[in-house]
Amino acid sequence: MKEKEEYKIGKLLASIRKTMGLSQTEVAEKSHVTRQNISRIELGKYSPGADVIQRIEEALGVERIYITKNNIIMGESLSLILGATDVQELYKVAKVLPCFRLVELSKDKNFVSAIWDDEYEMDYEEPEMELDSILTNLNWCCGDPEEYPLGSKCWWFVEGLEPEL
CATH class of the missing domain: 3.30.70 (Alpha-Beta Plaits)
Structure with missing residues (x-):
């Protein structure tokens, strides 16, 4: 199941990045995460910690992303x-x-x-x-x-x- 969650969040981050017209290199520079790790995250081959995900989310200008068994939830909730x-x-x-x-x-x-x-x-x-x-x-x-x-x-x-x- 863990690979499935990693794939979901990676796919979502890649989709947001592409929609915003940003390259992996640009996101890497803004988030201070290597371009190689951005690529690995997007492919679901790397399980980043919460701090890395947060830096990528900030670089993309999105609020917190939560992955559940059945949903992807975006938004800053309590x-x-x-x-x-x-x-x-x-x-x-x-x-x-x-x-x-x-x-x-x-x-x-x-x-x-x-x-x-x-x-x-x-x-x-x-x-x-x-x-x-x-x-x-x-x-x-x-x-x-x-x-x-x-x-x-x-x-x-x-x-x-x-x-x-």
Whole structure:
């Protein structure tokens, strides 16, 4: 599946570059990524890190690109990183919530990364309050895990990390 995602994003970046009338060399100069790596990314033969993708996106003048199993999502949406006393269980719950467009488990399985669905109709003004309400209704407590008994379903926002999408 990883090759498929690499191919999708590479194909999309190549299409945007060509539509803008830019050469691989021009994108390489603007993004500070070698032309060879631009070519390899476009062909799906190289899996760049998020920082490289971000530099290419900025060079092309596009907003954040997310690849899911079924979609390519473009746009700058609210990204949330969540911790939990049971990260695997929170991941299962978050995957089916209608308020998210994309939910992934971090590579080290310590965090849940989620992208808010801007089209989701909220009951509250802020996504953070909406998420707190949703998870509270599903018997999840928000806060410091030390304040809840062992085995409690407790979640919290993780500050200062970038999502690994």
